[in-house]
Amino acid sequence: xxxxxxxxxxxxxxxxxxxxxxxxxxxxxxxxxxxxxxxxxxxxxxxxxxxxxxxxxxxxxxxxxxxxxxxxxxxxxxxxxxxxxxxxxxxxxxxxxxxxxxxxxxxxxxxxxxxxxxxxxxxxxxxxxxxxxxxxxxxxxxxxxxxxxxxxxxxxxxxxxxxxxxxxxxxxxxxxxxxxxxxxxxxxxxxxxxxxxxxxxxxxxxxxxxxxxxxxxxxxxxxxxxxxxxxxxxxxxxxxxxxxxxxxxxxxxxxxxxxxxxxxxxxxxxxxxxxxxxxxxxxxxxxxxxxxxxxxxxxxxxxxxxxxxxxxxxxxxxxxxxxxxxxxxxxxxxxxxxxxxxxxxxxxxx
Amino acid sequence: xxxxxxxxxxxxxxxxxxxxxxxxxxxxxxxxxxxxxxxxxxxxxxxxxxxxxxxxxxxxxxxxxxxxxxxxxxxxxxxxxxxxxxxxxxxxxxxxxxxxxxxxxxxxxxxxxxxxxxxxxxxxxxxxxxxxxxxxxxxxxxxxxxxxxxxxxxxxxxxxxxxxxxxxxxxxxxxxxxxxxxxxxxxxxxxxxxxxxxxxxxxxxxxxxxxxxxxxxxxxxxxxxxxxxxxxxxxxxxxxxxxxxxxxxxxxxxxxxxxxxxxxxxxxxxxxxxxxxxxxxxxxxxxxxxxxxxxxxxxxxxxxxxxxxxxxxxxxxxxxxxxxxxxxxxxxxxxxxxxxxxxxxxxxxxxxxxxxxxxxxxxxxxxxxxxxxxxxxxxxxxxxx
Numbered sequence: 001x002x003x004x005x006x007x008x009x010x011x012x013x014x015x016x017x018x019x020x021x022x023x024x025x026x027x028x029x030x031x032x033x034x035x036x037x038x039x040x041x042x043x044x045x046x047x048x049x050x051x052x053x054x055x056x057x058x059x060x061x062x063x064x065x066x067x068x069x070x071x072x073x074x075x076x077x078x079x080x081x082x083x084x085x086x087x088x089x090x091x092x093x094x095x096x097x098x099x100x101x102x103x104x105x106x107x108x109x110x111x112x113x114x115x116x117x118x119x120x121x122x123x124x125x126x127x128x129x130x131x132x133x134x135x136x137x138x139x140x141x142x143x144x145x146x147x148x149x150x151x152x153x154x155x156x157x158x159x160x161x162x163x164x165x166x167x168x169x170x171x172x173x174x175x176x177x178x179x180x181x182x183x184x185x186x187x188x189x190x191x192x193x194x195x196x197x198x199x200x201x202x203x204x205x206x207x208x209x210x211x212x213x214x215x216x217x218x219x220x221x222x223x224x225x226x227x228x229x230x231x232x233x234x235x236x237x238x239x240x241x242x243x244x245x246x247x248x249x250x251x252x253x254x255x256x257x258x259x260x261x262x263x264x265x266x267x268x269x270x271x272x273x274x275x276x277x278x279x280x281x282x283x284x285x286x287x288x289x290x291x292x293x294x295x296x297x298x299x300x301x302x303x304x305x306x307x308x309x310x311x312x313x314x315x316x317x318x319x320x321x322x323x324x325x326x327x328x329x330x331x332x333x334x335x336x337x338x339x340x341x342x343x344x345x346x347x348x349x350x
Numbered sequence: 351x352x353x354x355x356x357x358x359x360x361x362x363x364x365x366x367x368x369x370x371x372x373x374x375x376x377x378x379x380x381x382x383x384x385x386x387x388x389x390x391x392x393x394x395x396x397x398x399x400x401x402x403x404x405x406x407x408x409x410x411x412x413x414x415x416x417x418x419x420x421x422x423x424x425x426x427x428x429x430x431x432x433x434x435x436x437x438x439x440x441x442x443x444x445x446x447x448x449x450x451x452x453x454x455x456x457x458x459x460x461x462x463x464x465x466x467x468x469x470x471x472x473x474x475x476x477x478x479x480x481x482x483x484x485x486x487x488x489x490x491x492x493x494x495x496x497x498x499x500x501x502x503x504x505x506x507x508x509x510x511x512x513x514x515x516x517x518x519x520x521x522x523x524x525x526x527x528x529x530x531x532x533x534x535x536x537x538x539x540x541x542x543x544x545x546x547x548x549x550x551x552x553x554x555x556x557x558x559x560x561x562x563x564x565x566x567x568x569x570x571x572x573x574x575x576x577x578x579x580x581x582x583x584x585x586x587x588x589x590x591x592x593x594x595x596x597x598x599x600x601x602x603x604x605x606x607x608x609x610x611x612x613x614x615x616x617x618x619x620x621x622x623x624x625x626x627x628x629x630x631x632x633x634x635x636x637x638x639x640x641x642x643x644x645x646x647x648x649x650x651x652x653x654x655x656x657x658x659x660x661x662x663x664x665x666x667x668x669x670x671x672x673x674x675x676x677x678x679x680x681x682x683x684x685x686x687x688x689x690x691x692x693x694x695x696x697x698x699x700x701x702x703x704x705x706x707x708x709x710x711x712x713x714x715x716x717x718x719x720x721x722x723x724x725x726x727x728x729x730x731x732x733x734x735x
Contacts, residue, residue, distance in 0.1 A: 047527040049508065064527055100426040129513070169514045184514045205424070207477070207515040224477075224511055226424070241608050246423065246471050249511050264471040264509075266643070286643045287471060287509060339426070341531040342505060 005087040009253065017051060017091045017131045017171055017211065017251075017329070019293065028112030031294035032308065032332055036320035039336065040076025044069055044344040050091040050131070051329035052340045055113065059331070059338050061346055062088040062101050069346075070099075070116060078350055080116030084109060091131040091327070092172070095153050100139060102128025108141050111158060120156030124149055126167075130211075135174035135193065142168025142181055147293070148189075150196060156223075162196035164189055169212035173219070180219050180233070182208030188221055190236060195279065200236035204229060205209075208288075209290070213259065220273060221260050222248025228261055228269065230276055240276030244269060249327075252293040253299075255311065260287030260299055268301055270314060280314030290325045294333045302328050306339060365617060382604050382708070389543040390578025395560070401566075402622035403615060406453060408704045410731040411666050412437045412656045413631075414429040419652035420632045427476040430654070434482050436735055437656040446488055454625045454658075455566055458489030462623070463499045464563030466572045466587045466630075467535045470510035472635045472643040473655060477515040477572040479654070483568055483628065484517055494519025500559050502591050523555045526594065536594050537561040542614055547601045547724070554593040560620055567624045569660070573631040573653065574639035575671050577698065579607035580683040580711025583648070584627040584660030585722070589614035600707050603691040608710035612717030621722075627663050629655040636674040637657035637702040644699055661723025662730045666713045669727065678702065683711045 004301040011221040047066025054058050060069045064087045070079040090102035098110040098119055104127040110119040121218060132141040136242035139153040142341030144167045150159040166184030178199065181189045184207040190199045212221040218239060219231040224247035230239045245265025252261040259273040266286050270279040285303030292301040298308040298317060302325035308318045323330065323339045337349040400406070414437045419429040455461060461485055465475035476614035482498055487532070501507055504524020513522050524650045525535040536555035545552045571587035575711040579586055589611045590596045599606045610724035615621060631653030636649045653670075658690045672683060680702035681690065718725030 047505065047529050049505075069439045126518070136546040144518065167514055167516070167518055184516070184518075207511065224515060245557065247511060249514075327503060346525060 002147045017093065019289075022278060023087065032298045032300065034197065034308065035320060035337055035350060039102050039348040039350050041080075042069070042071050042076050042346040044346060046344050047342055048130040048328060048340040048344050048346070049089045049326050049342065051347065052331055052338055053092050054331045054333060054338060055094045058113065059193060059346070060092045060094070060099055061340050062090060062092055062300045063344060064089060066103070067143055068092065068099070068111065070113070071346065073338070073348065076334070080161070082109075082111045083120070089127070089129040093131050095134040095139070098153070099155075100132040100134070100209065102130060102141055104134060104141075106145070107145065108132050108139065108151070108156070122149065122151040122156040122158065130168045131171040133172045133174045135176070138193070140172040140179055140193075142170060142172060142175055144168065145184075146184075148172070148179070148191065150193075160196040161250065161266060166207060169209050170221075173212045173214050175214055178233070180212045180214055181229060182210055182212060182221050182223070184208065184223075186223065186225070188212065188219065188231060188236070190219075190233070194227060202231055202236040202238065206247065209249040213252045213254050215254050215259075215273060220252040220254065220261075222250060222252070222261055222263070224248065226263070228252070228271065229275065242269070242271060242278065253292050253294050257295040258311070260294065262290065262292060262301060262303065263269075264289060266303075268292060268299070268309065268314070270311075282309055282314040282316065284309070284316070290327050291329050293329050293332060298336075300330050302330060302339070306330060306337075320349065354442050373460050383547075385606060385609070386544045386546055388566050388610065388613055389660070390613060390617050391541050391543070393538065393540065396618040396622065398618065399622035401454060401625040401658075403624050403658070403660055404662075404721075404723035405625055407441060407551065407658045408664050409659055409729055410657060410733070411442060411659070411662050412440045412733050412735065413653060413666065414735045415631075415651060417652045419654075420650045423650065424614045425476050425632050427478050427481065430476070431482050433654045434479070434486070434621035434656075437654055438486075439659075440733060440735060441656050451490055454699045455487055455492065457489050458498045459492060459565045459666045460498065461487050461492055461564055462559065462567045463497065464567055464569045464587060464591055465499055465501050465507075465512065466570065466582070466591065467501050467506040467510040467512065467615050468503075469572065469574065469635065469642065470506055472645065473572055473574060473635050473648055474510045474631050474733065475572055477510070477512055477633050479518060479570060479628065479630050479632070480512070483570065485566075486519055495521065497565055498523055498559060499519065500525065500557075500593070502557070521540045521663055523559055533594070535559075540617065542593055542610070546599055546606050551595055551598075554595045554614070556620065557592050557594070558618065560623065562624060567620075569624055570628045571627065571629050571634070572588060573629060573667055573670070574635035575675075575683060576709070577635055577705055578605040578637050578707045578709065579611060579713050580709040581664060581668050581671055583664035584629065584657075585611050585615055585664050585714065585717050586662065587734060588620065588624055592620055601695060602706050603669070603688070603708050605707045609716045612720045612722060615717060615722055616720050617653060619696045624660070625658065627657050627660050629663055629667060631652075631655060631667075631670075634671065634674060636671050636678065642699055649703065659723035661714055661718045661725050665725050665727055666732055668711055675702070683709050
């Protein structure tokens with residue numbers, strides 16, 4: 001039985017935000033070439049704020065209009081669509097045969113991936129923009145009501161909830177026994193996965209929209225106080241922090257010893273994540289709020305358009321004039337890039 | 351290309367089709383077209399409130415400033431708290447901040463806070479100030495669910511990360527996304543009708559949240575120049591953030607923001623519900639507004655202004671931005687020089703001598719003539735604390 005959303009069943013799968021629970025940025029052992037054409041284009045019928053996810057032959061995209069689309073990647077045609085009761089800003093995640101996503105009606109829905117029918121729902125008291133993350137059969141999600149929730153990923157039954165100090169738009173990083181999440185109260189929290197007990201909370205200078213990555217006992221995350229933080233995952237102690245030019249809504253992607261994150265100052269930053277030493281920074285747009293993703297030979301980010309940067313130098317190697325995004329992330333499949341634009345257009349680029 | 355256009359254009363890869371108002375057929379040396387008749391449809395039997403514009407203290411503008419309120423683009427929550435309390439007490443003559451706020455808000459009110467996120471993240475209504483306003487309103491007994499922070503475009507609110515930065519319980523409403531046309535989120539019976547340049551849709555509708563949901567509005571404009579209206583302050587934040595389909599009022603080089611901004615502000619119930627204006631002058635954009643992200647044209651004076659009179663407030667704002675432009679050697683916002691007009695967004699954003707339209711700062715005085723407030727500088731009780 002699948003116990004988490006982190007394990008792609010096939011080479012091209014991309015089951016959750018940034019590819020897997022480890023937030024490794026969806027790195028794949030394949031080349032990412034400059035796309036030459038759109039193989040197909042799909043209209044979602046409303047703005048798309050979140051990122052698409054890929055499972056074998058299905059691309060799943062959620063629209064702010066409240067419709068979640070399952071698109072056959074071979075043809076770019078709709079397999080099914082699920083109409084949620086409210087806008088969907090949350091990036092879907094895949095767990096077994098279920099597709100999980102949050103909705104502005106305060107619920108997380110699980111929908112059957114084959115039929116598009118509802119399997120279960122789990123409630124909170126305000127909109128859920130974060131992406132549900134499953135680990136050990138438990139779905140974790142934050143809500144704008146200020147609580148972090150744990151629910152049985154097979155049934156949606158509540159296991160526990162824990163009130164933090166502010167709205168939660170950050171997507172949880174679920175480690176084996178601990179959860180890490182940013183909060184609108186400016187704190188980065190670590191909670192016990194089993195009980196929701198708060199193990200530590202480290203303050204930053206403003207609210208947090210960014211989602212953490214955890215690598216080698218370090219928690220990496222951005223804050224609206226302009227800083228990128230690296231914390232000791234066991235204690236919450238700040239190991240290093242780096243000041244960018246404006247607030248950070250982007251989330252880090254990690255590859256090798258480098259972490260990459262965007263800032264609203266328009267730059268993409270690459271750090272040696274153990275030391276915080278800046279490798280490079282590159283201007284990619286006027287404002288960067290989306291997370292980057294890392295392929296074997298390129299770092300991709302949506303910032304007005306789609307940019308691909310050389311991982312070692314940060315030099316822009318190609319760009320495509322489509323794919324404006326707030327939080328969307330391209331899905332890098334072996335021969336295709338799947339891209340969701342803020343205006344609701346979905347592309348398969350090859 | 352401005353950022354709003356850039357985001358949209360980036361999505362569909364056809365930027366040139368989306369730059370609003372850049373009609374090469376209209377040259378800067380052409381005479382301005384005659385203003386069309388403007389038809390206003392407000393709530394017919396709405397009883398005007400004495401709190402409505404120009405409100406309880408016509409002509410009075412309180413300005414407080416502290417350079418430490420913003421340091422390297424970061425705003426100090428404690429200093430903003432102090433500034434707002436001082437300003438509110440001075441505006442109302444009350445000795446306590448709570449009593450000052452109680453002049454405008456009752457516990458049973460549904461309070462709308464009209465933000466301006468359109469320059470986010472470089473210059474927008476600061477979440478720190480919004481947090482202080484929310485705290486003050488809550489201190490009067492208004493529950494968080496009865497506080498609505500709103501603006502037209504949900505994606506601009508998202509860019510400012512307001513959703514993560516404001517307290518739990520408060521509703522955050524983007525009336526529309528940038529890509530959906532139609533009147534969802536707007537009241538079809540309340541509108542401003544005029545044909546400015548032969549557009550197919552001649553109506554601008556009032557947002558439903560203003561028409562039907564909120565009972566009071568606290569307006570939080572920013573301090574910015576505006577390529578079409580001269581400045582964007584209290585009046586424009588209300589008018590063009592409440593009605594849809596407003597970009598059609600300006601097409602290069604001409605702008606009908608005068609008189610449309612003032613006219614829209616007279617429409618009920620917008621006029622009566624707008625009881626207080628708190629201008630966020632932590633940052634001041636003196637060129638490239640309203641959407642610029644170019645820090646060269648953004649100062650950080652740490653100003654906060656409060657007033658019930660949007661005309662007086664915007665008059666002070668206009669003077670301040672004119673002064674800053676003068677210091678930097680930029681031409682006056684009143685200048686109508688055909689050679690300064692450019693259709694090139696890049697030139698506009700990086701050269702303070704260029705502009706997209708003949709600006710219309712006269713919209714403020716026009717609003718004064720409509721009874722919305724005091725536009726004559728000498729008659730304004732401008733108190734600088």
